[in-house]
Amino acid sequence: MTVRDLIAVSTGNMWRMKFRAMLTMTGVLIAIAAFVSMISFGAGNQQYIEDQFNKLGLFSTLQVYPKEREKENSNEPDTVVFPPLDKAALERFTAIPGVNLVYPYDAFSVKVQYGDSLVDSKGQALPTAATRTKLFSVLEAGTGFESDSSKQAIISSELMKELGFDTARSAIGKRIVVSVRVSTIDSGLAHILVDKGETLLDRLKKIHFDSLFYSKYRGKVIRAEANEVARRFVNGFLNARKTVSDTLTICGVREHVRAGRLRIEPVIIPFETAALFSTSGLGESPTEIFSALTSGKLFSTPEDAGEKTFSRVTIDFDPKVPYTAIRDSVEKLGFRTFSFAAEFEEIQRAFLYFDLALGAIGLIALITASLGIVNTMVMSVNERKREIGVLKSLGADESEIRWLFLVEAGVIGVLGTSAGIAAGWGITRIVSAIAQHYMEQEGIPPIDLFALPLWLISIAMAVGVGVSLLAGFYPAARAARVDPVAALRNE
């Protein structure tokens, strides 16, 4: 008997018992539909995260942070000094093979003005090369910077709306005024000389010069004046900040993307243009002043910018280089890292358990369906004993009889599973459409929560057909063992 004959005879029998075969298949269909739609949910989420990561090129980036001493149970002796995340460190990262680009995260508060709108926001400096990496090149409109010193800015789509633009396209080429308030040493020094209209000379006049010969009075005056100078400096430094403004042209509007732990500021300004803002002093944060004070850098000139340290540095590397290689090199230099590739591996592991749990539920349904197959087929074997006897008398071998019934189980499996996959897909489309409708109403960009990747189809097919065949084994063996002599005996 050829395979074609087997299939023809088996399907012929099923066709004769259409209703019964359909009921049996429906069991498989429901189980597989449940299996597929449930795992499709896990797969969809996984796919979404992977797509986002890929879109932003996150798999080939590494975030570097300076190491911090752990407060408690630190094994390192206090003498261990962690390397600062400064320009020298950046150069060392650039030298690592496979690294394309290294740029720091350097943020500051800005005011952005366009027409009548004035918006408080945050800005960050970025080298032109970085705007060409995937992470910054997902633009709704426009392009990256022309050069590191061009008077341009890339803004977020949210900021774009706050500034009163309707579409990203209409914002491109518009000029905005970006202001940064900086505390300067100059303003601090100036306040030593004049504070609230009182000049240093006025104060000097108040000093009783003849009394200076008395050491007690002298000490008091010196202390008072020193205190006053310090007070005036700090007051001047903190309160009389200088505002540095510049007019920049919007060259790009960044799409809204969620990049997990990665912060991207609403205003992105070319590296050297941004430097112009900060040459005049330190940033907004008071801690910056104190850290500058304690590190003895308060009066350092802008030329000493090499001394500047960063809270975070992004490394963009060749996607062909495994992230572990870059990570290990950076960590060997004494820094802390975060990689999305590592995080994705963890997410995948979590999803595997999630999928397994969902799959187990589907499998239980499938086992129930398979009992239906066993039941129907055993019944069918019992009804067809005489027919089996006839086939044997005509020369059918036990193995051929077994195959006849296995093929029947297989056909139930293939048809039931195919229909089940289609039905499962249909369910996910409906649920997805409803979910996306609600997302839209909530103002969330609609995402497809489900996916039907090829691996899921393959697994569903293998499991569905596999379980059906397994269910067919016992009835098939029973059919093969039918005693033809007994089956053909006159009633």
Next chain:
Amino acid sequence: MYLRSINLCRHYKRGTYIVKALDDVSAEAHRGEFLSIVGSSGSGKTTLLNLLAGLDTPTSGVVEFNGASLTGMSRRERSAYRAHKVGMVFQSFNLISHYTALQNVETALLFNDTSPKQRKMLAASMLEQLGLADRLTHRPADLSGGEQQRVALARAIVKKPEILFADEPTGNLDFENTSQIISLLKSLNSDGLTIVLVTHNLEMANTHSHRIIKMRWGKISEEDDMHSHEGTKQ
């Protein structure tokens, strides 16, 4: 020797006692012969026939076909023997009820490597030869007993077997259909087909066969060679 059994036993265990359906039977059939096995009901005729046809396996003893032992064959080889060499006809026709006459006959060609196209052609022409040309698409329920048995006969001989085993083929038929089937068997035999006919009708056996084996209680009670008596039988 063409087909023979040597000390053939087929015992059935029924609880504590043993039913000796066949007990130490040594018999033979010659090539081209029309052999009849007669005996009353329950004497072991069907049991012997099934063993000779390779459909059953003996408790002990041997069945030989062309010098090869059926009992020594693998299960698969025995299936091939049935598929290629043996045709069988039963008292209760044993047609597959949901198949048409044509499909029933075609089924016999599923197991002897006949191509699907040939199957249909051979089956149709065999049915036509047996006068059933206008019954090809009828199902057994729509055929008379005689027609059903002719379909069954077509199914048995369509694969051109060497031996035809017929187990009381006329047991369920009226006089007219009986003589029709018997004359068909006789003409097949004269074309060279070896026929082993089981019947409890001694007169029919006497009239048509070359040789008779009489059975009683699972044993051969008497062998009767018609040629030696009268020499007129064909």
